[in-house]
Structure formats: C-alpha cells, structure tokens
Amino acid sequence: MWTKRRTSLRLLAGLALAGLASFARAGDVPVQQPGVLRIAVYNDFAPYSAKGQGIDVDLGRALAEKLGLKPDFVWFSADDDMGDDLRNMVWKGHYLGTRPADVMMHVPVDTRLAQANKQVTIFAPYYLETLAVVRDPQRVPPVTGSAAVALEVFTREKIGVEVGSLADSFLLASLSGRIRDQVVHYRSVAKAVGGLRAGEVAAVMAPKAELEAALGSAPSPYAMGPVKMPEMRINGWALGLAVKADNPQLADTLGQAMAQLEKDGTVKQIFARHGVTHQTTGD
Structure with missing residues (x-):
C-alpha cells in the first residue's frame, strides 16, 4: 500500500512540475484558429x-x-x-471587419467594468498601475497630503500631463480650477517627460x-x-486579460499560464526589460 501511495505522490509531483504540459497541446486550447493565439494589443501605447x-x-x-501556440x-x-x-x-468584432481576438491585453480588472460587460471574462491581473509624479526636486516638493497642500506649488510651477488622461482630468478640477492654466498638455507621457527635461x-x-519607461535607466536629477x-479616489488599477465569456476553458488555461509566468519570474523580467518595476496587488 505504501509503495503504491509513494508512486502516486511521485506522479502528482511530476504533474505539478510539468505545469501546463498536460493541456497545453495546441489541439487542446479552445482558440479560433488551431495552433494560433490571436492577441489584441493597443497601438502607440509605450511601454506596453x-x-x-x-x-x-x-x-x-x-x-x-x-500554451504551445503561435502568437x-x-x-x-x-x-x-x-x-x-x-x-x-x-x-463581437469591429464594424470595419476586424474579427475578435482570442484574448485582449491591458484590461482593467475592475468589478464595475466586468458587470457592465458581461459578454467578456476579465481575469489574471499581471500588473498594478498607479499614478505617480516625476518632479524637479529643486522646484517641487513631494506631492503628498491634501490637494490644497500637495498641489499648492502648481499655482506657481507648471505640471505636464498627457491630454485626456486621468491626471489631466484630476488636475484641471483640483483647487477649484486655480491651477488650470499651469497644466501643460502633451500628446504622450514621453513628450511630457521631454518637456520636463527641457x-x-x-x-x-x-x-x-x-514615467519609468520615459525616464529610462540613465541617472536622472x-x-x-x-x-x-x-481627493484622488483612484490610487491604482490592476491590468489583466479578457476573453469571451462563453469560453471559460480558455480563461482557465490562460489564467494558469499567467500564474506560472509570474511564479517563474518571467513577468518580472519582461517588465524589467522595458525599464519598468513590476508591481502587483500583493506588493
């Protein structure tokens, strides 16, 4: 009996080490085109x-x-x-004729968003995005405390934002509009950081x-x-994946794959390769 139990434990351990090998064969993954994982990513969204x-x-x-598939x-x-x-x-697909992807990257893992879009499953958070400020320390102190205290410096100094962003909306509405004229709009975060350097x-x-990606790895002042x-009600938002709600097997398969990539350090390495410090909801 003990011999059989020991053999069973070895088999279970082997399966755990094998991870996704048992179901990651191309024919086992429910994708639109056999052997191919169709992945939706945003245009012009560095560093993502x-x-x-x-x-x-x-x-x-x-x-x-x-998963043993071609991207x-x-x-x-x-x-x-x-x-x-x-x-x-x-x-559903785009009205111009683009068919849907199997999975979409960079989707906020948010309960309200999920409830409003029941045709999709949102899951597998892989990064916790947060709002930050990069500043000239000779001109701007740390941006902390109430808005009245933290943003008072911007009644005199200018602050850059990407047009139409969360930071843009927040700053324009802050201090009853007193710093609106001090908010400088740029087409991208990279261009805003260029404005800081200039x-x-x-x-x-x-x-x-x-901000991290735009600053780069070189020493910075x-x-x-x-x-x-x-006053900033949204301090951070998790980013994850989305698939069609009627494909739970794909969601489960991708969720397990993401968990393994996080466990073996692949996710952290990918972020580091693009100059970004990886952080999750557990950090």
Whole structure:
C-alpha cells in the first residue's frame, strides 16, 4: 500500500512540475484558429505596445509559447471607452471587419467594468498601475497630503500631463480650477517627460510605468513618487486579460499560464526589460 501511495505522490509531483504540459497541446486550447493565439494589443501605447514591441507584446508571446501556440498580434486604436474596445476586440468584432481576438491585453480588472460587460471574462491581473509624479526636486516638493497642500506649488510651477488622461482630468478640477492654466498638455507621457527635461514644466503626473519607461535607466536629477492625496479616489488599477465569456476553458488555461509566468519570474523580467518595476496587488 505504501509503495503504491509513494508512486502516486511521485506522479502528482511530476504533474505539478510539468505545469501546463498536460493541456497545453495546441489541439487542446479552445482558440479560433488551431495552433494560433490571436492577441489584441493597443497601438502607440509605450511601454506596453508600440511599433511592434512592448510589455504586452512580450507577455502575450510568452503566454502563447506556454500554451504551445503561435502568437498572432492584432493591433488596434482605443475607441471612446473600454466597453467599446472589449466589444470590438473580444466578443463581437469591429464594424470595419476586424474579427475578435482570442484574448485582449491591458484590461482593467475592475468589478464595475466586468458587470457592465458581461459578454467578456476579465481575469489574471499581471500588473498594478498607479499614478505617480516625476518632479524637479529643486522646484517641487513631494506631492503628498491634501490637494490644497500637495498641489499648492502648481499655482506657481507648471505640471505636464498627457491630454485626456486621468491626471489631466484630476488636475484641471483640483483647487477649484486655480491651477488650470499651469497644466501643460502633451500628446504622450514621453513628450511630457521631454518637456520636463527641457524646463517647460517642473513636474509630470502620469501612470508610473509610463514615467519609468520615459525616464529610462540613465541617472536622472528628477525624483519620482506616488500621488497620495485623499481627493484622488483612484490610487491604482490592476491590468489583466479578457476573453469571451462563453469560453471559460480558455480563461482557465490562460489564467494558469499567467500564474506560472509570474511564479517563474518571467513577468518580472519582461517588465524589467522595458525599464519598468513590476508591481502587483500583493506588493
């Protein structure tokens, strides 16, 4: 009896080490095209996906490889809201004829978003995005405390934001509009950081990953820190995957693959390769 039990334990251990090997054969994964994982990624969204590369591209490729599939990337531009993106790229397809992907990257893992889009399953958070400020420490102190205290410096100094972003909306509405004229708009976070380097602004508020990537790895005279103000109701948002709600097997398979990529350090390495410090909800 003990011999049989010991043999069974060895078999279970072997299966655990094998991970996805038991179901990652191309024919076992419920995708639209046999042997291919169709992955939706945003256009012009560095460091996540731009010009054929980025964090989401590398992560999508790693997921496909883990499942024994060939990655096929579908590049798309953001629509008016996330619900439109999910409709166009996950469960229905674009009216211009682009068929849906098997999985979409960079989807906020948010209960309200999921409830409003029941045609999709949102899962497997792989990064916790947070809002941060990079600043010239000679001109701007740490942005902490109440908005009245933290943002008072921007009644005198200019701060850069990406146009139409969360930071843009927050700053324009802060201090009863007193700093509206001090908010400088740029087409991207990278351009805003360029404005900081050129002395056009004294600080930039944006998602931390985009700031890190824009600053690069070279030594910098600037300081970066989180935005900590009680008036900022959204302090962070998890990013994950989305598939059609009627394909739970694919969601389960991709979820297990993502968990293994996080466990073996692949996810962290991918973020580091693009100059971003990986952080999750558990950090």
